[in-house]
Amino acid sequence: MPVKVYSATEDHDVSLHRVHDADGGRIRYQCRCEVCSKVVPYDHIDTAFDNGEQTVVLSAEDLASLPSEHSKEINVVEFVPSDQIDPIMLDKSYFLEPDGKSSKAYVLLCRTLEATDRTAIVHFALRQKTRLGALRVHGDVLMLQSLLWADEVREAKFGSLDMRVNISSKELELSAALVESFAADFAPDAFSDDYQDELRALIEAKLKRGDAVDTEKTRAPMKTMARAARCST
Numbered sequence: 001m002p003v004k005v006y007s008a009t010e011d012h013d014v015s016l017h018r019v020h021d022a023d024g025g026r027i028r029y030q031c032r033c034e035v036c037s038k039v040v041p042y043d044h045i046d047t048a049f050d051n052g053e054q055t056v057v058l059s060a061e062d063l064a065s066l067p068s069e070h071s072k073e074i075n076v077v078e079f080v081p082s083d084q085i086d087p088i089m090l091d092k093s094y095f096l097e098p099d100g101k102s103s104k105a106y107v108l109l110c111r112t113l114e115a116t117d118r119t120a121i122v123h124f125a126l127r128q129k130t131r132l133g134a135l136r137v138h139g140d141v142l143m144l145q146s147l148l149w150a151d152e153v154r155e156a157k158f159g160s161l162d163m164r165v166n167i168s169s170k171e172l173e174l175s176a177a178l179v180e181s182f183a184a185d186f187a188p189d190a191f192s193d194d195y196q197d198e199l200r201a202l203i204e205a206k207l208k209r210g211d212a213v214d215t216e217k218t219r220a221p222m223k224t225m226a227r228a229a230r231c232s233t
Contacts, residue, residue, distance in 0.1 A: 124144070
């Protein structure tokens, strides 16, 4: 069943960068080699594994040779009861759009998952990694959610937690009453990111006061950038 994959979420944070407090000049981070001290262009940067004694360099060709890199399939492994997936394992979410002349197979899978209350556990490759995923219905579409591997979820062990403490029926009753007083149906639209809202308001206020500098003045002159580029080659 051919599908297109789209990210289901997006970052709404205000994009910020670092500058020199004296003149507002942009602070940029360079990839500098610790051996020759040269600035290294991105196309000359490889990946490596260090075991503490030796370093194994992995080129782009090495990584491309791995089997998962060639696979564009989402392979269904099994269908499990939806309530067996612990939310702690959920990672990124993606919408799947049918990419064929007919969407019958797509709709059939949607309705089958809904009718059986099952979630498909799948294997797929994304960004140089083999991933485990949960394929389920979200509204009228299929959603693929990448899952953490079992060994990526830490076990919670707290020496200070003693489950043998005595809880009286009165304490439990009062605690339940407090929960009930705040009971509501979850409405995501009712909540907003106060920090980001206030950050945007702060930036707008500074702009209105003229408390800003010309962006062109925060950038290095072209000649300086050209010299830096020559030095890095």
